[in-house]
Amino acid sequence: MSRALASATELLRLDGVAQHYGKGVTAVTALAGIDLTVSRGELVAIMGASGSGKSTLLTIAGGLSKPTSGEVIIEGQWLSDLPPTRIAILRRRTLGFVFQDFNLIPALTALENVTLPLELDGWKSRKARAAGLEALASVELDDHANRYPDDLSGGQQQRVAIARAVVGTRRLILADEPTGALDSTTGELVLRMLRSRVDAGAGGILVTHDPRHAAWADRVVFLRDGRIIDQSAPAGVDTLFADAQRA
């Protein structure tokens, strides 16, 4: 594997990433050699049946766990070269992660959950608060800023988790089923917001079972049994597109 400098637009690269769990007859191959690149301004959707390896791929891409083999490169930095403290900083500053199960801290308000990564990063609390409110507003939840997670509905908690992932200067957004608990209209609001962050120069991976949401991505990657079986990108203007366009 060459360590040639990543192209200027490349945000994330997975090189031959594999993940095995267990040994012998009970061994599970969650990922079997994944190569994937995400550039600035690019939103990639990942689809695949339950157990196909989507969450595994995302946690590895986010440096939350180490793959059995293969490399993860974020903005030209090889994670295998970085000490844990540097990875932690990268996670705080560069990465926004939306977990499948939200992962909010129950003792903190919605706003505090959102601003936590900023505070940990040494932001002044006024500035962090303003950024937090802005992120909450982007998911139409700024009026619930002072509520605790337990006092929010599932969909509202999910939106707080999304706000936390996009707050501040996050450039790589990794979202695991971010619309699972949302109704159709709110789901679309979230996708529009993610899309606009990406259009403004971030990059993102969106894991979803919902084809309508996957369709917001520039590319849809299909996983089966830990392998990429297909990728789809809109091939320019097709007939339906032309038909649907206003005259």
Next chain:
Amino acid sequence: MSIRQSLLAILDQGPCYGYQLRGEFDRRTGSTWPLNVGQIYNTLDRLERDGLVAKADTDSEGHVYYAITAAGHDEVTHWLDSPVVRTQATRDELAIKLAIAVTLPGVNISEVIQVQRAASLRTLQNLTRTKNATSEPESSEELAWMLVVDSMIFAAEAEVRWLDHSETRLARASARGFAEPLPLNTSSPKRGRPVKAEPAAQAAQASQTEQLAQAERAKHVGQAAQAKHVGQAAQAAPAGQVAPAGPLTTDAVR
């Protein structure tokens, strides 16, 4: 498509001449299904014949106006009050393709499904882009157009979901050994229509949403029917003459 009722509903707003009617239809449907003037005049002729519209004034430029009649007004009300029953689902073509493919030897059906899913997703991506290029609708024309695009988006979504579902169903059937190809039946078929009241034919008339559920039920009915007919009519067929085989049984008559 309910062009007839749509034009009538527009005429219910006031008399129009043909070309004007075309413009009204286009702007209310986002120009998604453009009509030619010929279609408009054909429809108007038929509406006139059926007493739902009548010729009214001709203006100085020679435009012939059509006005709705009382019967026409009632027809519009009835149309708006009744559900649309889909007799021909657009997915049929795809459902037929998969149903046939699953019975053929040497076809990688997961591949067929994946190729289709990727294509359907591309359609969905393109529609989503079209929609994303527009902000919230700011006029009723834009709103109407948005409804049409949404409808296409949801239809494409349904197709992808159905493909996901089919893939899982197939995997389960394979695991249980029920996804074997169907060989041609080797004995000659009787002439004429061997089995009446095909459940699958009924399913084709069901509304789109009911269709899968009904096909599901039809499968069981069909299996029973087929078992009963094994000794008689369903004894088929040299190549090309297989009797309308009916239901999509995957574990058939050997």
